[in-house]
Amino acid sequence: MTSARTTAGRRRSEARSPVADPASGPAAHRLHIAVLVVVTVLCLLGLVMVLSASSITALEEHGSSWYFFLRQSIWLTIGVVAMVVCLRVDYHRWQPLAGPLLIVSVFLLAALLVPGNPAALTVNGSTRWLGWGPVSVQPSELAKLAIVLYTATLMSRRESQIRDTRVTLRPVLLVLTAVGVLVILQPDLGTTIIIAAIGFTLLFAAGSPLLSLLGYSLVALGGAVVLSVVEPYRRERLLSFLDPWESYSEGGYQTIQSHVGLASGGWFGTGLGNSRAKWGFLPEAHTDFIFAIIGEEMGLIGATAVVVLVLAFVVLGARVAATAPDLLGTLLATGVVVWMVVQAFVNIGAAVGLMPVTGLPLPFVSSGGSSLVVSLAAVGLLLNIARQGGGAQAR
Numbered sequence: 564m565t566s567a568r569t570t571a572g573r574r575r576s577e578a579r580s581p582v583a584d585p586a587s588g589p590a591a592h593r594l595h596i597a598v599l600v601v602v603t604v605l606c607l608l609g610l611v612m613v614l615s616a617s618s619i620t621a622l623e624e625h626g627s628s629w630y631f632f633l634r635q636s637i638w639l640t641i642g643v644v645a646m647v648v649c650l651r652v653d654y655h656r657w658q659p660l661a662g663p664l665l666i667v668s669v670f671l672l673a674a675l676l677v678p679g680n681p682a683a684l685t686v687n688g689s690t691r692w693l694g695w696g697p698v699s700v701q702p703s704e705l706a707k708l709a710i711v712l713y714t715a716t717l718m719s720r721r722e723s724q725i726r727d728t729r730v731t732l733r734p735v736l737l738v739l740t741a742v743g744v745l746v747i748l749q750p751d752l753g754t755t756i757i758i759a760a761i762g763f764t765l766l767f768a769a770g771s772p773l774l775s776l777l778g779y780s781l782v783a784l785g786g787a788v789v790l791s792v793v794e795p796y797r798r799e800r801l802l803s804f805l806d807p808w809e810s811y812s813e814g815g816y817q818t819i820q821s822h823v824g825l826a827s828g829g830w831f832g833t834g835l836g837n838s839r840a841k842w843g844f845l846p847e848a849h850t851d852f853i854f855a856i857i858g859e860e861m862g863l864i865g866a867t868a869v870v871v872l873v874l875a876f877v878v879l880g881a882r883v884a885a886t887a888p889d890l891l892g893t894l895l896a897t898g899v900v901v902w903m904v905v906q907a908f909v910n911i912g913a914a915v916g917l918m919p920v921t922g923l924p925l926p927f928v929s930s931g932g933s934s935l936v937v938s939l940a941a942v943g944l945l946l947n948i949a950r951q952g953g954g955a956q957a958r
Contacts (some may be wrong), residue, residue: 591886595949598879602927602942605872606642606935609853609928610635615836616856617849617930631849631930638932642939649943653951654895657944661709661716665738668709671702672745688796689922691749692933701933703746703754708937710761711898713738718769719891725770732771735762736779752790752797753921757906759783764901765894768884791919800919807916817852820845821914825858825866832862849930851922854914869928873907876900883945886952896948899941 610632617631624630649657675683675690684692684699692699714735724730739762746755763783766776791797807815807822824840827833838859841848848856858866880900887893903926910925912918924931926938 591950591952594879594882594886594952595946598876598883598942598946598949601872601875601879602939605869605876605927606639606939608857608869608872609925609930609935610639611835612853612857612860612928613849613930615838615860616841616853618836619841619843620849634932635930635935638935639939641932642936645936645940646943646946649940650946650950652947654892654944654947657712658716658720658891661713664705665709665713668702668706669742669745671700672706672742675702676745676748689749689751691751699932701931703749703751703758704933704937706742706746707754707758707761707902708941710739710742710758711765711895711902711941714762714765715891715894715898718765718894719889722769722890726772728772728775731769732766732775732779735766738762747790750794751922752787753909753923756787756921757902757909757923759787760905761898761902765898768897769890769894800921803919817846817920818913818916821852821855822916824852824855825915828859828862828866830862830864832858832860832865835860847922850924851910851920851929852914853929854911854925857928858914869925870911873904873911877904880904880945883949883952887948888951892948892952896945899945902941903938 613635614629614632618628621630621632622628671693674680674693677683682693682695683690684694686692691703692701694700717734718725718731721727721731739759743755743758746758763776763780767773791801803815803818807818820840824838824845827839833839838848838856840859841856845852845855854866854869857869861868877900880896880903884893884896884900887896906923906926909918909921910923910929913920913923924934927935
């Protein structure tokens, strides 16, 4: 997001109103509609593919092929409501909630680690969900939004002190470290990496001193490498990524089955509902590996379409960031875009064998209530910024 950094620098020498020029309304409206169309298509595609990918598992575990589809439909409805609310509320009005939202996120993440907590749900060795009856939420998803809002608010309010790392860079790094430690203890290295990517990109876009930022980035990267090799199951995933056939019976099984599904799809796919991988061969087919099912049933054409939609979201989101009325809008838009694109890249990369398996969902597409609702709320913020932005005017 170099353009966001350039835009932030220019705004230090220009006093701009947070309200867009009336003349830029049509262009801003077109940008707003374009973002909405891309997200809508991804959500509808996700709904269809969740039904297809989960039907066998749902029938075996819950007695109905429609179980996960109905749950996803309910979460999508809630997410649309959250998106509309965030769309209609001026993004400047969310600033007072940055601190409280961060505190709530930290509290919920800490609650997962309380021994004997009956609400903490452990799945596949990770305690990432708080559950009450049939409802479960993933606090780390809320933490992503909290990090975006907190960092953007702090950096925009201290814009005149941007070179003073004691009041800008260091407080953000302290928050990133605290949240990252709570997430890694679940354990969830994938989400920790996403949170770090959001924070460091926002610091860069805001204009933090490059030398200091580079030094801390290298420390964070070194920490990620150490965490990847010291924990046996993470080391196993890393080795299986390098040679999945060597670790077929351990960490390489999912990767190989994902490759088989993608290869079976050919150019045009086997047809919706005709996947073989979902018949127990590919674990987590409707969540972590839904891209493999898309490639199998819709072929290379369908898989490429998903990638193109993600890239379109990136381009449109970058345009929103570049034409935002102020630094706050630029940073919020940048944070949302980086969040979605890095997570999509990691998910798709794991499915095609370019990244180790991390267990991250494909934004707007994979089954998962917390991820979908929070992601759509973040899109609502992005849409509100787009509506107020300059549209055709490059700043």
